[in-house]
Amino acid sequence: MSRKRKAPSRFAALRAKPPLFWVKLVSIAAVTCTLAWFSFIHAVANITWQQNPDMALRFVPDHPLALSRKADELFAAKQDPATLAKVEAMAKQSLRGGALNPVAIRLLGYVADARGDQRKAREFMLLSQKVSRRDFGTQLWLIEDAVKRNDKKQALYHYDIAMRTTPSSFPLLFPTLTGALDDPEVRAGLAPYVKAAPEWLLPFLPHAIGTSENPSYLADVLLKAGPLPDRPEYREQSNYLLSTLANKGQFSAFQRYYSSLPSVRSKALQTAALNKDTINLRYPAAGWQLTENSVIGGAFSEPDKSGAFTLSAFAGSGERGELMRKLLFLKPGTYRFAAQYEAQSSAPDSEIRWDLFCASQKGNVSKWFTSRAVKTGRSGDVQSFTLGADCPHQLLQLQLAGGSGQLGAEFVLRSVDIVRAP
DSSP, rough: OOOOOOOOHHHHHHTOOOOOHHHHHHHHHHHHHHHHHHHHHHHHHHHHHOOOOOHEEEEEOTTTHHHHHHHHHHHOOOHHHHHHHHHHHHHHHHHHTSSSOOHHHHHHHHHHHTOOOOOHHHHHHHHHHHTTTHHHHHHHHHHHHHHHTTTHHHHHHHHHHHHHOOOOGGGHHHHHHHHHGGSHHHHHHHHHEEEEEEETHHHEEEEHHHOOOOOHHHOOOOOOOOOOOSSSHHHHHHHHHHHHHTTTTTTHHHHHHHHHTTTTTTTTTTOOSSSTTTTSSSSGGSSSSEEOOSSEEEEEEEOOTTSSSOOOEEEOOTTTEEEEEEOOOOOSSSEEEEEEEOOOOTTTTTTEEEEEEEOOOOOOOOEEEEEEEESSEEEEEEEEEEEEOOOOSSSEEEEEEOOTTTOEEHHHEEEEEEEEOO
16 A cells, blocks of 8 residues: 655745745844834824823934923923023924924924014014914914004904914903903904904803903994894893893993894883883893792783783782882983782782882982882872983882782782873
8 A cells, every 4th residue: 555645844844945035034024013113102102292292202202293292391390591492402303303383383482582582482473373373372472472562453363363273262361351341442453353253252252241340341342343143142142241231330331232233122221111112022131120039029921912911920928029120211301100000809018119210330319119009909000200311221120018918919010101291
C-alpha cells in the first residue's frame, strides 16, 4: 500500500519565506502601529483640548487649539511680564501650527493691551473678529474699547454681535445694557437692533422691564424701533411693560406706548364702562384689573348682544380689600360717575366703595369716594366731579367689605361708567 504524502505545515511555509519578506512585514506593522498611535493621541487631544488643555498638550505638545486654550487660562490667572511673554509665545506657536485661530489672535491683542499698546491691541482684535465673530472674548474687549472711546454706536454693534453669537453672555451683558438706557444716544442707537428683532430681544425684554429703575427708557426704545413682532410672547412682554409703567407711576410713558401698539382699543383709556373697550383686551393692563384673591374676588360674565359685561363679586365675612381698578386718562372737565348693582340679599356692615385718585409718580391723591352697603334688589351710586389740568391721570378703584354676616357679601355689578357732563 502506498502512503499519502504529508502536506508541508503552515509554519514550514513561513520558514521558507525569504528575509526580505520579514523586513517588509515588520515595516508595515511598525508604520501601522505608529499611525494608530498618532491617531489615538490626536483623537484624545481633539476631545480634551477645551476642557483639559493640559492633558491635550501632554499627548500633542503643539496642538494649536490646546495651546491657545492654555494660554487663555494663563492670561486670566496672571498678567505679569513673564506670563505675558509665555502667553505671546504660545499664541504665536498656535498660529504657526494651524489655520487662523481667533482665540490666539485675541490673546496677542490682550498682551498688546496689557503692555499699553492700544493701537496694536485693537488691530489684533479686529483681525480676530474677521476670522470669527463668535469669539466672545474678542467682542467683550471691543465693547469695552468702544466705551472707553465714547463710541456708543460701535459699542452697540459689538453688543449685538456678542448677544447674537453667545447666548451664555446674557447674564453679563443684559444688566449693563439695561443700565445704559438712561443715555438718549444709547436708546436711539439701540432702536435699529430692536427693530430687527434678533433672538436676544425676547429674553432681554423681561430682564430690562423687571430690573430697570426707569422702564420708560425701554418704552422710548420700543417707540423708536416701531412695533414688536405680532406674536403672543411679544404681546405678553408689551403688557408686562405697561403694567410696570403703571406700577411705577410713569403714566405718560404708559399712554404713549399703549397708543403705539397695534390693534388696541382706542377708547380703553377714556372709559370705565364694562364693555369690549375695557374687558378681555389684547393688552389687559389698559383695562379693568381684577384682584386675584380667595376671600375677595369676582368674575365677568359673557357679553350680551350689545357687548356689555356684568361682574359677579363677593367678599368673605370680615374681609375688606380691593376688587378691581382701572387707569384712566380723562381730559379736564366735569364728569358724572354712575354704578348699578343687584343683590339677592342684604349683607350687614358690608360696603361697596368707589375711589377716584389723581395718579402720579409721587403717589395717588384722593379726588372723591362714594360707598354703600350691599342691599337686596337693585341699587346704585352717582357722583359728579370736576378734573383740572393738575390731574391728567386717574385711578378708579373698587373696594369691598364683606361685613359681619356669616356668608359675607355677594352682588352683581350691572354697569359702571364715567361720562362727560353736558
